[in-house]
Amino acid sequence: MSVSYESLKYKPAFEDSRAAGEIVSNISECRFAYIEEIAHGLVFAEGAENVPREITNEDFISDYAAASQALRAEGDRKNTPKRTAVFLGVMEKMSQTSDLSYLCASICRKAEEAGKKLEASMFFSAENFPVNSKIAYVRNGYSDKAYSIFSGVIPNSSVIYHGSFAAVCEEVYYGRTGYCILPYETSAEGSLSGFRKLIRKYELEPVLTCSVQSGNASQGVQSVTKFVLLSRGCVPQLKIPQKTDSQKYIRITLDNPESAVQTEVYLCAMLTGMEFAKIESVPVSWDGDRYSAVMNFRVTEADPCPFLLYLRMEVQECSEICIYSDIRTRQD
Numbered sequence: 001m002s003v004s005y006e007s008l009k010y011k012p013a014f015e016d017s018r019a020a021g022e023i024v025s026n027i028s029e030c031r032f033a034y035i036e037e038i039a040h041g042l043v044f045a046e047g048a049e050n051v052p053r054e055i056t057n058e059d060f061i062s063d064y065a066a067a068s069q070a071l072r073a074e075g076d077r078k079n080t081p082k083r084t085a086v087f088l089g090v091m092e093k094m095s096q097t098s099d100l101s102y103l104c105a106s107i108c109r110k111a112e113e114a115g116k117k118l119e120a121s122m123f124f125s126a127e128n129f130p131v132n133s134k135i136a137y138v139r140n141g142y143s144d145k146a147y148s149i150f151s152g153v154i155p156n157s158s159v160i161y162h163g164s165f166a167a168v169c170e171e172v173y174y175g176r177t178g179y180c181i182l183p184y185e186t187s188a189e190g191s192l193s194g195f196r197k198l199i200r201k202y203e204l205e206p207v208l209t210c211s212v213q214s215g216n217a218s219q220g221v222q223s224v225t226k227f228v229l230l231s232r233g234c235v236p237q238l239k240i241p242q243k244t245d246s247q248k249y250i251r252i253t254l255d256n257p258e259s260a261v262q263t264e265v266y267l268c269a270m271l272t273g274m275e276f277a278k279i280e281s282v283p284v285s286w287d288g289d290r291y292s293a294v295m296n297f298r299v300t301e302a303d304p305c306p307f308l309l310y311l312r313m314e315v316q317e318c319s320e321i322c323i324y325s326d327i328r329t330r331q332d
Helices: 017-043 058-071 082-113 141-151 165-173 193-201 261-271 305-314
Strands: 134-138 158-162 179-186 205-216 221-231 246-254 275-283 291-298 318-327
Touching (some): 017 058, 058 305, 082 261, 141 205, 165 193, 246 305, 261 305
Parallel strands (some): 134 179
Antiparallel strands (some): 205 221, 246 291, 246 318
């Protein structure tokens, strides 16, 4: 028996698709208005309509948690067929992430309207900011080039040479220098896992990265080594000279890489104007049994604070968040 294609076509519940679209639009507008009201209540303390609260305030954190729980409320699917319940669950999670992303964006916007704009530096502790402008590294021709690039961004920088990569990391770890330089990856070998383990061991975070050409181009042997300038803490307030070509990134480490939280983070980044760059698997134990997922997002012209606020308030699996800039150089 043959079945015509027309008999299998989906029949919409609303014959007039425009009417259906208007209904969906009205529901969305009501939802966003509801979230705007929640954001207003979070930003301004009761009885102080013109005085926005600090996002580190305990009352703000407690009230935000209650609002988040309300927006994350799940529907009852006890009598729903299993296969249908899976699809509904995924759609519900996406809707919740969308709501919470909009909530974070609304909080940032309302704080700015009240004259208290949130800055990226508010999301990081000043305790681990670099203690000085000294930069330690193992000297060779390529690392000298990397230092030349980084020193053009770090004001009043000076150099300390060491004979081992572990030693330069210790200089930063024990507070004797503010920064150190390590090779990070190469175009020939990819990620350099040994150096990543050092970075993890000494609890260092990227501040700047740059690419240095290596090999002999005249003999047809040419590759690129990416170097990273590291510190004990993120330096979001670092000012990149206007004449310097650079790209800013947000880097986060998730200690539960198999969790669906990666999808939620990706969706929030997209909704708040960030662009996905790459994801890496990084060992967190010396025997290589445990790994973390490291996600990198390009910071666009959009304000990164809504995304940072979401990460701080919603992503419990996020163990590290930092902002760094890749310095682009033209090498002949």
